[in-house]
Amino acid sequence: MTLPTDSALTPLQCPKCGASLGVPGPQGGFGQRVQCSYCGTLSVLVIDRELLVSHGGENVCVDCGRVGVRAARFFQSCLHAGR
Numbered sequence: 001m002t003l004p005t006d007s008a009l010t011p012l013q014c015p016k017c018g019a020s021l022g023v024p025g026p027q028g029g030f031g032q033r034v035q036c037s038y039c040g041t042l043s044v045l046v047i048d049r050e051l052l053v054s055h056g057g058e059n060v061c062v063d064c065g066r067v068g069v070r071a072a073r074f075f076q077s078c079l080h081a082g083r
Helices: none
Strands: 020-022 031-035 042-046 050-053
Touching: none
Parallel strands: none
Antiparallel strands: 031 042, 042 050
């Protein structure tokens, strides 16, 4: 996916301490894991550029960004196959 050159990306924020975590690189997509350099919280990128505190093993759809049940074979929101 190529972003328009006139779009301004806003930095992600740590869901625990609120620190600015920068803008994810071009390879960054839904399910990308991000660690806060200030408090060490490990988060996962989900829909609407939100960071969800990771508890390990989250099942995040790489197409729609929604979090699904770990054992689910498909995501209910988009019907894509789970991990």
